[in-house]
Amino acid sequence: MRLELIRHGQTDWNLNDKLQGSSDIPLNETGRAQALEAAGLLADAEWSAIVSSPLGRARETARIIADTLGIELGDAYDELIERDYASHEGRTPESPIPDEPNADYPDIEPRESVARRGLEALETIRDTRLPLDGDDAHIVVVCHGTIIRFVLSEILGREVPHIENAAANTLEWDGTAWHVLSINGGVVDTDID
Structure with missing residues (x-):
């Protein structure tokens, strides 16, 4: 099974470096164009399903990709909602966002969560798609940058870079574990310790 984790297209808050988190901010025109570009990158493969976070920016990105590829838009998963930045959502960070709550960011969602x-x-x-599509299932999963970065880092056991809007990040399930094949469209060097 292969998953393409796609970060949603740009929003006005992305453009202005504001923290979005669980706030439901729509795509802007650049974000819609990015979603079309992502669909173009995915056009050469056969996709079993397209699913997403329920937040509007992810759902619209997924819908644009699904419509462009002629695939029905699938389920939305609450677990894919972006990190909760709580009282900091809508603000431009004045310091780097920590992995864990601290004095400057006391109410953000912890990295582990x-x-x-x-x-x-x-x-x-x-577990839902394997019985339907088998081991050859190819699923597009549209969600958010921080959750993608934290998941990929957890799987790899090392930090990964910022996830770009509408960038593809490839995971493969080998029957026992997930393997990261690409980040932001670039091949992952699995020999790094």
């Missing part, structure tokens, strides 16, 4: 939710979502998608 975000990664756990993301991995649980992947397991649910896997």
Whole structure:
């Protein structure tokens, strides 16, 4: 089974470096164009399903991809919602966002919670789609940058870079574990310790 984790297209809050988190901010015109570009990158493969986070920016990105590829838009998974930045949503960060709550960011969702939710979502998608589509299933999963980054980092056991809007990040399930094949469209070097 292969998953393409796609970060949603750009929003006005992305453009202005505001924290979105669980706030439901729509795509802007650039984001819609990015979703079409992502669909173009995915056009050469056969996809079993397209699923997403329920937040509007992810759902619209998924809908644009699904419509472009002629595939029915599938389920939305609450576990794929972006990290909750609580009282900081809608603000431009004045300092780097920490992995864990601290004095500057006391109410943000802890990293472990975000990664756990993301991995649980992947397991649910896997367990739902494997019986329907078999081991050759190819699923597009549209969600959010921080949750993708934390999940990929957890799987790899090392930090991964910022996830770009509408970038593809490839995971493969070998029957026992997930393997990261690409990040932001680039091949992952699995020999790095």
